Amino acid sequence: MSLLLRQASRSNSIIACARTASTMASSRYLDGPQDAATLETPKNLSAKQKEALSAAIRIDQAGEIAANWIYKGQYAVLSSDPKTGTIVQ
Secondary structure, three states: OOHHHHHHHHHHHHHHHHHHHOOOOOHHHOOOOOOHHHOOOOOOOOHHHHHHHHHHHHHHHHHHHHHHHHHHHHHHHHOOOOOOOOOOO
């Protein structure tokens, strides 16, 4: 397969992953018992604590989203390789 065709195939895989990424949720929040920490914010937080918590959650969410895109890109590229395809998930 030519380099151009391989790159096009990988690009299509990345695009396909991107289309499904926004609909996939972590099974941690869907399966099994729910931890109270994942369901609600404590009601007795000060304004400063609420602001710090909001900032931390935004940063954490951005990191999680970025990590998912990195994993999807790695999978799109490595899954078609004969040496790595059997070990990536």
